[in-house]
Amino acid sequence: MDEKRDDLHSSVHATHPVVGTELTFGSVTDKISAIVLKRKTPIGWFIGFAVSFALFQLMMLAIVKLVFVGIGEWGVNIPIGWGMDILNFVWWIGIGHAGTLISAILLLLRQKWRTSINRFAEAMTLFAVAQAGLYPIMHLGRPWLAYWLFPYPNTMGIWPQFRSPLMWDVFAVSTYATVSALFWFVGLIPDFATLRDRANSKPFRVIYGMLAMGWRGSARHWHRYETAYLLLAGLATPLVLSVHTIVSFDFAVGIIPGWHATIFPPYFVAGAIYAGFAMVLLLTIPLRKIYGLQSFITMRHMNNMAKVMLATGLIVFYGYLIEAFFGWYSGNQYERFMIWNRMHGPYGHYYWALIFCNGLTPQLLWFKKIRANLMWLWLISVVVSIGMWLERFVIVVTSLHRDFLPSSWGMYKPSQWDWAMYIGTIGFFFALLFLFIRFLPMISIFEMRTILPEAEVEE
Amino acid sequence: MKGKPHPHLYGVMAQFDNPSALVAAARETYEAGYRQINGYSPFPIEELSEAIGFRRTALPLIVLIGGIIGGLGGFFMQYWMEVIDYPINVGGKPFNSWPAFIPITFECTVLVAAFSAVLGMLALNKLPQPYHPVFNAPNFALATRDSFFLVIESKDPKFDHDEAVRFLRRLEPREVIDVEL
Incomplete structure (x- = not known):
């Protein structure tokens, strides 16, 4: 039995290895560090960076306009007080979750394949959380007073209201951003040392040298380092689950039909992982081709990520079905109306588009042929990313626009500045990613060394 | 000898x-x-x-202590602010509505524990350390590539x-x- 399983295992490994078999300690080091230190920056990088930086300027323009005029610039108004700002906040923070899942949870589960994508996914997390954080701050109306959210001694002698999920959110998101940054930086220290020792020019040597903090690969240091890394992973795992749980409390604690549901925390967490993996695929498929990283990020990674997407996609779809069931089974006329309105109301087409994107499209991933086809995978990731945006639109907007009293119903249309802000944050996100792949090793070099066959210690 | x-x-x-x-x-x-x-x-x-x-290594102990400090600090920060320093009646809930204080208590636990893990690791390793004699060895740059010393x-x-x-x-x-x- 065991032998059979081993055979099966080795055949899977032979067809889809985690790393290319031709790699050695030296070639792994040289290949990844050369992207930062030696290789000519591809022309596509300059074009990509220029476009995303231009879009980033659009975001700055949108923010200037917002600070100048106020949030009347946006399409939000009572009854839809939360529009693109909050749905984009949830969209971005959800994308971030895949990075922590890959770097922390898969580390604890000893999934070796995570090694070549974790650095990149963590960077994606940080940059996505940065975008997410912008939205609630801008939505305050007076963003320069955002520090009021934190409990600091002030002349008014008052404190924040800690019974509110919005306060929990402040702590959850800021803790998440901080811990993700710490985790990322700790992971980079040995690679900074590698870059320091490989850099040809003095400025690079000095900068990477300072960031490496004198790392020298001592066995005692490695021992403590590994302990710290493992403990951080253990801390980040419940943290990532708590963050999206708390984000879902922002809705679930409210009494609006369509928000007030106990299924929200698990369904939000699964949706976050689903959206995040879609974004990782969306980004790594072109990246590995442009930089020739096929022996690092192999088809095994693509296949595994597609499977995680399928599994979490099914949980999300189950969430939609259960929401509809709750609406019917509750016997509550407001809940029933909410579901009916979602499907057949003025925003009905959003709902059906959502079912198409997140319910039907991921079913394609059952087929091995599709999981092995990068074009298909990339297209599915795009559809899923749109689907997850639609999901938040449906939750935020259609729940708010028709609540208990028909006299207080309304409609929501995002303004051009809503779109400018959204497109701008996408630009900011990509601008940061472009800088990251140019100046930092996008694959963890030292962790790649550990999974090579020659890293095995023979007694 | x-x-x-x-x-x-x-x-x-x-x-x-x-x-x-x-x-x-x-x-x-x-x-x-x-x-x-x-x-x-x-x-x-x-x-x-x-x-x-x-x-x-003492690191797990340091992280445990950091986590405990973060957790107690997080909870009693809220307790002191909401019960002792400036009690406000919110929706008829008790001043010490401890279940509502749990999420922030948890976040503070993780935050302080994570800082303890990173700063503790760096402190025990005595990093940052700009100079160390092993860097004088001519081949030592390979210790970050493919050599073992x-x-x-x-x-x-x-x-x-x-x-x-x-x-x-x-x-x-x-x-x-x-x-x-």
């Missing part, structure tokens, strides 16, 4: 080509009675820290320069060199 003092010598260093050779050499060196030894490698090798006799430090009570060099040569390294302070 007590070694001569070596005012300008940090230790002697042997260079190996693969992790197995380094671990085997480290084990033999430890068994030969050397205690002030250290290995250097481009990636973490579990067996290596065992081989040089380094097994325990073993050092017997001169502060080892058993250390005698010629004896240590002879001993390391027997382990068939690529080369053995002196590391200046």
Whole structure:
């Protein structure tokens, strides 16, 4: 039995290895560090960076306009007080979750394949959380007073209201951003040392040298380092689950039909992982081709990520079905109306588009042929990313626009500045990613060394 | 036998080509009675820290204490603000609505524990440390690429320069060199 399983295992490994078999300690080091230190920056990088930086300027323009005029610039108004700002906040923070899942949870589960994508996914997390954080701050109306959210001694002698999920959110998101940054930086220290020792020019040597903090690969240091890394992973795992749980409390604690549901925390967490993996695929498929990283990020990674997407996609779809069931089974006329309105109301087409994107499209991933086809995978990731945006639109907007009293119903249309802000944050996100792949090793070099066959210690 | 003092010598260093050779050499060196030894490698090798006799670190304890401080600090911060310093009746809930304080208590636990893990690791490793004698070794830049090093430090009570060099040569390294302070 065991032998059979081993055979099966080795055949899977032979067809889809985690790393290319031709790699050695030296070639792994040289290949990844050369992207930062030696290789000519591809022309596509300059074009990509220029476009995303231009879009980033659009975001700055949108923010200037917002600070100048106020949030009347946006399409939000009572009854839809939360529009693109909050749905984009949830969209971005959800994308971030895949990075922590890959770097922390898969580390604890000893999934070796995570090694070549974790650095990149963590960077994606940080940059996505940065975008997410912008939205609630801008939505305050007076963003320069955002520090009021934190409990600091002030002349008014008052404190924040800690019974509110919005306060929990402040702590959850800021803790998440901080811990993700710490985790990322700790992971980079040995690679900074590698870059320091490989850099040809003095400025690079000095900068990477300072960031490496004198790392020298001592066995005692490695021992403590590994302990710290493992403990951080253990801390980040419940943290990532708590963050999206708390984000879902922002809705679930409210009494609006369509928000007030106990299924929200698990369904939000699964949706976050689903959206995040879609974004990782969306980004790594072109990246590995442009930089020739096929022996690092192999088809095994693509296949595994597609499977995680399928599994979490099914949980999300189950969430939609259960929401509809709750609406019917509750016997509550407001809940029933909410579901009916979602499907057949003025925003009905959003709902059906959502079912198409997140319910039907991921079913394609059952087929091995599709999981092995990068074009298909990339297209599915795009559809899923749109689907997850639609999901938040449906939750935020259609729940708010028709609540208990028909006299207080309304409609929501995002303004051009809503779109400018959204497109701008996408630009900011990509601008940061472009800088990251140019100046930092996008694959963890030292962790790649550990999974090579020659890293095995023979007694 | 007590070694001569070596005012300008940090230790002697042997260079190996693969992790197995380094671990085997480290084990033999430890068994030969050397205690002030250290290995250097481009990636973490579990067996290596065992081989040089380094097994325990206080880091988990530091993280535990950090987590406890964060948790208690987070809870009692809210308790003090909402119950003692400025009690406000919100929706008829009790001043000490402890279940509502749990999410922030949890976040504070994780935050302080994570900082303890990172800062504790750096502090125990005495990093940042801009200068260290091993960087004087000409080949040491390869310790972050594909080379493995073993050092017997001169502060080892058993250390005698010629004896240590002879001993390391027997382990068939690529080369053995002196590391200046």
